[in-house]
């Protein structure tokens with residue numbers, strides 16, 4: 001079992017602070033990517049490169065054998081109302097062993113911890129029986145799984161195991177509900193508002209769909225671990241020739257959280273059934289967006305992120321429990337995330353065994369006064385080093 005020296009710990013904290021001080025809102029990860037690549041080169045990785053999408057990847061290992069991927073995202077959401085922060089979100093303020101700022105918990109501290117996990121392996125001369133890849137990806141916040149998919153399917157990473165560094169408060173995350181975003185267009189027939197009976201009001205039609213959606217909630221599937229699926233209308237707009245005309249079109253956005261067993265086809269079909277029952281004319285489709293990364297790489301993305309859950313008894317979960325026990329001396333809690341992660345692709349789509357482990361608390365994610373306990377960042381680094389040895393024994 002390796003431990004960090006005092007100067008290592010200092011350096012790790014300095015890196016975490018520097019990462020928070022380097023803004024990296026989704027699409028603007030260039031500066032933070034350079035910082036991370038330089039740190040990886042300094043701290044013992046065998047190879048470090050940046051792919052065409054702008055993801056930064058480091059490799060440590062034998063150059064053959066099984067492949068373990070540590071995955072973290074470089075991007076953050078915006079700071080929102082700066083005045084609501086008690087400390088400057090980009091100053092990298094440290095008080096009483098806590099680092100404050102945007103990205104502290106989600107998930108720059110974990111990126112620093114992953115690098116220092118490899119530094120521990122390198123400094124102790126630890127050989128692995130396979131390759132550890134540490135990948136820091138772009139644009140996870142707007143479209144989780146997009147970069148992970150490119151890495152696995154197009155950049156040739158093809159890992160056998162994935163560890164996500166999203167915040168778990170040093171527990172082991174086994175899964176998350178998935179989600180799908182749906183665009184619904186309800187069509188009507190325009191007419192003068194003075195003679196509504198001669199037209200079909202798209203807003204009235206959409207209202208029938210919305211009530212149907214509310215009635216759907218109790219019948220959505222429930223998983224004993226991940227909980228129940230949910231459905232919510234999150235946006236509505238309509239078009240009409242004037243304020244005195246009957247709207248011929250009403251657009252809705254539907255946010256559907258998917259538990260195990262719920263698929264895109266099922267979610268779309270549920271809405272189609274309501275539409276048919278109510279005699280509506282509606283188009284229902286998964287939202288699609290075009291994403292451009294800081295390198296100019298462009299990708300069309302469908303906003304469908306499947307749910308996933310690792311069995312407690314799986315070798316990966318057991319190895320992670322062992323790694324925490326051996327490096328920190330206690331048995332970690334097993335948990336699931338409320339939010340969605342790259343696991344939607346790695347396990348949800350690709351079926352690659354995936355877990356989460358990282359410093360930081362889920363309740364500080366995407367909030368003002370985001371923070372991470374620095375002692376947990378060094379603990380995480382030790383666990384990452386141990387986990388690589390558990391999963392890739394020489």
Ligand SMILES: [Zn+2]
Nearest residue numbers: 073106107166
């Ligand atoms: Zn995150």
